[in-house]
Amino acid sequence: MKLAIINPNSTESMTQKCKEVALKFKNNDTEIWASNPENSPKSIEGHYDEVKSLAGLMEEIKKAKDWGADAYVIACFDDPGLEAARELAEGPVIGICEAAMHMTTILASSFSVVTTLNRSVPIIEELSHKYGMSKFCRKVRAANIPVLSLEDGTCNAKQKIEKEILKAVEEDNCEAIILGCAGMADLTIELSQKCNIPVVDGVLCALKMAESLVGAKLKTSKINAYSYPIVK
Amino acid sequence: MKLAIINPNSTESMTQKCKEVALKFKNNDTEIWASNPENSPKSIEGHYDEVKSLAGLMEEIKKAKDWGADAYVIACFDDPGLEAARELAEGPVIGICEAAMHMTTILASSFSVVTTLNRSVPIIEELSHKYGMSKFCRKVRAANIPVLSLEDGTCNAKQKIEKEILKAVEEDNCEAIILGCAGMADLTIELSQKCNIPVVDGVLCALKMAESLVGAKLKTSKINAYSYPIVK
Amino acid sequence: MKLAIINPNSTESMTQKCKEVALKFKNNDTEIWASNPENSPKSIEGHYDEVKSLAGLMEEIKKAKDWGADAYVIACFDDPGLEAARELAEGPVIGICEAAMHMTTILASSFSVVTTLNRSVPIIEELSHKYGMSKFCRKVRAANIPVLSLEDGTCNAKQKIEKEILKAVEEDNCEAIILGCAGMADLTIELSQKCNIPVVDGVLCALKMAESLVGAKLKTSKINAYSYPIVK
């Protein structure tokens, strides 16, 4: 199968990080295409950044479709443009927050999310409502780090995330942690061992969910919500 | 006060219709600015059309802010770009679906929505969840008319809407009807009389809600969710 | 338009305070009628006080109707008698808790409420469920002050409220504060500046919501829930 992973922001190192995770965990016969728009914000921190990323993101979806993608992963934890992309595509389109939340409920009776900035907390809380997952989501926490500090290694990003996970373990009565940013995709194993709790990354979850759906020969329903855009 | 009403699609006759409703119902000291993006879809029918409208919509929000707007109405029943616009603006930003749903719960213990196309039904249902209004929303119904038929008078649009309202009255046990499209803003009085049930339009509701919030000297909270976009 | 503001308790200074807020913020063409029953409890602190206020409250609604009221505000944060008053009246009847909660969700993704006594906390929590607002309500907090201490200046009422707001800001991850008592209507501006968070008062919100609904020519639906009382 051919899988397109699209990072909606324009930071190529994040796109590469997602690609590396995918290459490491993908099935043998999965071909990976990873891209990002050029004219998108450097990072997605809030609703406006989401909006600014959408035109480019849609273009990448179209390019991926031309490439022959069987499924699409949108690699930003706010899951921007998910439903619009589903209208464009026939193959399944998977958000990384969505995939992580659904899959984690199979492993644990509850989870907390650790994301980057406080401003992303209400966005992720709203996603948990939208996906029916609020019942399982103990708390959405911010480590108070800018997204790009995950790339440039400033701000002691990893230490702050670890500290926030340990607080979640102590205070939230949660049984798993979801990392709330595509830029954290490379940290799961280390953090899981250090903090002694399953730590789940959405990029990896979405990759596997995409392989699952394609493997099951399932496609986006074209009845109502995700029917093709009307040509105008 | 200065109120910007922004129609996210590019059909000027709809913008004018919204403006006329506003001019007819506004407070004396409310100054109306009505606009639409030029490069937006002709109508917003589904998630992809929403996404296509957002860049232009944000530009209009910025123009309105430069004009000195005290509040902003986004005149499309899908409430596209609402949260992103709130990040940009200091004055309140009001969606027409949002305003109609909130205000109707003060007048009636339940309502049904009559919108244009089936593909918009799940979008509006999701909005009712997002706003905490699903408890009051009996049913979202489609009259099966394209948005633009409301402008060009084809399809017997008005008759189809009336028929769907009468079905709602008979089947849904609802106490009010909300019209689920900005293009229906001029139909409320006639339909309310014909169908013998309060018929609520979101453009009008959002206009008055905007005047209310500005009159109460209330502004968008800049803590977390709607804080200003981070400059990159 | 003619707006009746009815304080269900019998403390005239609270009625006056509500009237002053209304006179300060009302539209030019809004005429204010403020009253309270004579034989009502001095303050409404709990369900029994609510019940004791209702007969007098209904009489005031009737008097206001005779006066020609276009809309009615019930100025007690427990929103007593709201639905019964809607049966009596044709013009909209607005509760101050209701108005504050609905309008605040347009300005902020979440809020906490600061009220007077602990016994009012479950009442307000239940209202948040009833209005579909529990999703937005982070916490209902009590400043542990009797309602009348807001009138006689005892108990350091203002300082206690301020302290509780600051705790909410620190602990609740909320983006706005709603003051949970009509007797706090004069404190919003000062507290908002001191605590650096939007502070919302229900009396003001209900005033503006009333003007909105009347301005939009919307009236209480007389289908089922709020149909006129059956004469016996």
Place this chain on the structure above:
Amino acid sequence: MKLAIINPNSTESMTQKCKEVALKFKNNDTEIWASNPENSPKSIEGHYDEVKSLAGLMEEIKKAKDWGADAYVIACFDDPGLEAARELAEGPVIGICEAAMHMTTILASSFSVVTTLNRSVPIIEELSHKYGMSKFCRKVRAANIPVLSLEDGTCNAKQKIEKEILKAVEEDNCEAIILGCAGMADLTIELSQKCNIPVVDGVLCALKMAESLVGAKLKTSKINAYSYPIVK
């Protein structure tokens, strides 16, 4: 134990009917006191009638307390004044809608309610939300009979109720029926046999729930919500 059953309306034949049900089903050592206010509406049909009944209802609660009541049943399916009565009393206060809904969930995975008038439907729906029972409540239906027709035998009341139950059985996928009016308390056995589904009456349920709570030596919590009214 001493049990007070208070019918909030002033129709003595309904009070007698409730008393007869209680005398027939009570434990041996339960002493029944049945009363109604004199100055209450003849029947409770809507929120305003509820409000009109409350002052008298509270007086009856006080009289019952003087009599030495161990528990109190409020015999109207709208459960008016429940929380206020709990503030006054130390012994448990039980609503008949409340008791019927809770107890029915032990017997059936879902139920529908058949009440008198359409205007009572939203009231009972709201009660189902308040009690956490909306998940079990398939539908609230009205037989379109005035409350008093249950007393005077007009309107073919019994036939209309039976017909509505049969519709519920056919359309609602429910496993039990709750009768939504104290005036229907004498109909359960006949209707249950005719319609071949458990038919539950709230007066009987509340009687038994009262005996249960007193038998378990449980009393109303005086922490916060139901603490004694503050003397003014």
Place this chain on the structure above:
Amino acid sequence: MKLAIINPNSTESMTQKCKEVALKFKNNDTEIWASNPENSPKSIEGHYDEVKSLAGLMEEIKKAKDWGADAYVIACFDDPGLEAARELAEGPVIGICEAAMHMTTILASSFSVVTTLNRSVPIIEELSHKYGMSKFCRKVRAANIPVLSLEDGTCNAKQKIEKEILKAVEEDNCEAIILGCAGMADLTIELSQKCNIPVVDGVLCALKMAESLVGAKLKTSKINAYSYPIVK
């Protein structure tokens, strides 16, 4: 009436404790049958222990039915096998968690649960959702004691429970406590007095609920969910 109380674990001292509570609080004409399976786990601590208890539990239900039971109490706070037992029996089958939660909402606007081990917390939280009681349940807390320590007097079980109740009173804003284990059935009076809050036990609640339902001549609905098992 004849009431069967079945302790699903094989610790006879717990069965006896339940029986003693029942004998102390039962109605005069209630005959008590208390039993437990022989081949069940010594205590039910988690889902697997539940599963291991079910075959024996079903046998006890059948024996009790042969004995002529009018109702059945399953005396384990996880309410194992409740629905399956309802299929077997005609008389009502009551879970102790279920009974305690329903009855407590009549006495208090909210409660917290204090159970034995952390692993039982998500089980009880899920039950609160299942019964529609999550709205009333402030928190499920574990005293961190093995179930059997309640029998053998080790671990300072009683002190740990008391300490956890006091934490709930201080932190949870709750108005009643439910003890989350059948083995705590003898502690309610002492703990209620010491901690100054109503403390509710499920065994006692289920006993009285059983007497109520039988007294009201109500039986399990045999439509759909709890219809008799299909013979194979």
Place this chain on the structure above:
Amino acid sequence: MKLAIINPNSTESMTQKCKEVALKFKNNDTEIWASNPENSPKSIEGHYDEVKSLAGLMEEIKKAKDWGADAYVIACFDDPGLEAARELAEGPVIGICEAAMHMTTILASSFSVVTTLNRSVPIIEELSHKYGMSKFCRKVRAANIPVLSLEDGTCNAKQKIEKEILKAVEEDNCEAIILGCAGMADLTIELSQKCNIPVVDGVLCALKMAESLVGAKLKTSKINAYSYPIVK
């Protein structure tokens, strides 16, 4: 990876059918182990049948663990014993209802379920609540066929299912169909084409979800809910 698929009933032809679906859709490197208990009911139709299957099901889980299973699928749409099996196992344990519901929400904004018998409808509705999926589940429908008629070809099972799907398409406003029985696993492609709507089978979904979780190196959290059973 090594995947155990356990059919909790004792009908081997159903086990074979599940195995065939798995062999057809599995990844190349997935090894399939399919089994069923010998002493289980022939089919699972209701809660009691579930209970009767659990002891054998747990034994199969243990055997599969000894075989070295990396993940486990419980192939009955009631998802019996899911949580207990998670306590026993380290590898993920997936229910077929669970997997189907989660995965379908990625493809469609809503679904209806078509199952065998009416008595299974409330069981599946309750599962949809438990998994947070009730928001997406339009309706659970029964085709009124015994489970085993899917094996022996009696009752026109396939035609009845097709008819019920077409009713769902017409009446439920759903965008996908989930087949609510493991015995329907071979029907998806044919029904999907005939009824022109995505038709989803839980066995296939659970297979792919299992491969996903193992591929992502995710295991059951051993904190609280699913920690290993305590040895007694």
